[in-house]
Amino acid sequence: MTQTADNAPVVELDHVNYEYTTKNSVVQAIKDIDLTINQGDFFCLVGPSGCGKSTLLKTIAGYIEPTSGESRMENEIIKGPHWKRGVVFQSATLYPWLTVRKNIEYGPRMRKQSKEEIKESSDYYLEQIELSDFANHYPFELSGGMKQRVSLARVLANKPKLVLMDEPFSALDAITRLKMQDFLRVLWKKNNQTILLITHDIEEALLLGTKVAVMSKNPGTIQSVFSVPYSEKVLNDKEYRIEEDSEFMKQKYAILKAIS
Ligand SMILES: Nc1ncnc2c1ncn2[C@@H]1O[C@H](COP(=O)(O)OP(=O)(O)OP(=O)(O)O)[C@@H](O)[C@H]1O
Ligand SMILES: [Mg+2]
Structure with missing residues (x-):
């Protein structure tokens, strides 16, 4: 695996659009997405159901090609799936x-x-x-x-250089889900991994991510990207309790407001 310097871009999306063409209609699922994911980022994507999160992940995975615009990984245009981009779905694929x-x-x-x-x-x-x-x-x-x-x-x-996760924990019960979040956070840090994680759970995004991007609906655009410190706080301070962190609550509320 090639080494990428910390914070160097791993994925860059430039004005990416994707339209699904069906027999009767054309649905613009994502519109004009500009996005950079850097080495070591734990990039979480939240947004209402149907806003185009999975479509965006599929264009990065290389499962679909943008209708227009360009998606690049380490300066190469993404064309088709590749082992450098590992994908984890909602249900286990074994x-x-x-x-x-x-x-x-x-x-x-x-x-x-x-x-x-x-x-x-x-x-x-x-x-x-x-x-x-x-x-x-x-x-x-x-x-x-x-x-x-x-x-x-x-x-x-x-x-893989990049791990793409589409709601990986949403089928799990609450306790297992918490354990998996802790587990993933430790693994991310230990392996200095770059991760894109889609979730509909704002708290999960805030607790894991270094960045949280909020998507808006119809067609899906990136509305705002927040930098968040809580994952590092959880890792570095055993005494840290989110329930007692007023900043966490404020940011959660700000994101909730941005989504609705
Ligand atoms: N294969 C497809 N053919 C036609 N339209 C599609 C297809 N897949 C998705 N869409 C449409 O594209 C839009 C975005 O869908 P997408 O699955 O990317 O949303 P999402 O944000 O992942 O939703 P969810 O949170 O429910 O998983 C929706 O309007 C959906 O109906
Ligand atoms: Mg989805």
Whole structure:
């Protein structure tokens, strides 16, 4: 993996528009999006349902090409999916016939890494997701949160430059969700990862992100981008309680107001 200096742009979107053309209509899902995600950013995207969040993620993933405008990753125009951009969806995407370890090793195997490298990396990620004891289990033997952790490890094992997450925790119960947020925050920091996370939960965005972008509806545009310190605060101060942070509440309210 090439090293990118801290804060150097990883993704740049320039006047990106996307229109879905169906039999009867043309829907402009996103309009004139200018966006930069820098190395090490934990970039969260919030906005009302249908405002174009997933469409925006798909253009960055390379699943769809902008109708007009340009999306670039490390100065190259994004054309099609690539392992450098790992995508985690709402529900875990695992091969049911492969064990947890084999699921994590799938990408590196496809990329023909050596046996030793593959084993070393799956050991590392199994430990990071705290599922070393479940290496030889199959997905059906895992809980929802465990499966989602394996999905994340599967993506990280490819050493992607950028992790794209579309509401990854919304199918999980409240407690598992909190655990997963803590877990992802630590992983982000430890691996100096660059992440784009879509969520409809403003509190989740504020608690995880270094930046929170708010999208508006019909067609989706980026309305404002807030820089937020809470993820770092949680990581650096064990005593920190968001409930007692009036700034947090103020910012949450400001974003709520921007959305509605
Ligand atoms: N495959 C498609 N064909 C036609 N229109 C689509 C398609 N996918 C999405 N749209 C439309 O594009 C707009 C944006 O959809 P998108 O899924 O990006 O929104 P979203 O912000 O991710 O919503 P949610 O929060 O509900 O997931 C919506 O009006 C939707 O109806
Ligand atoms: Mg969506």
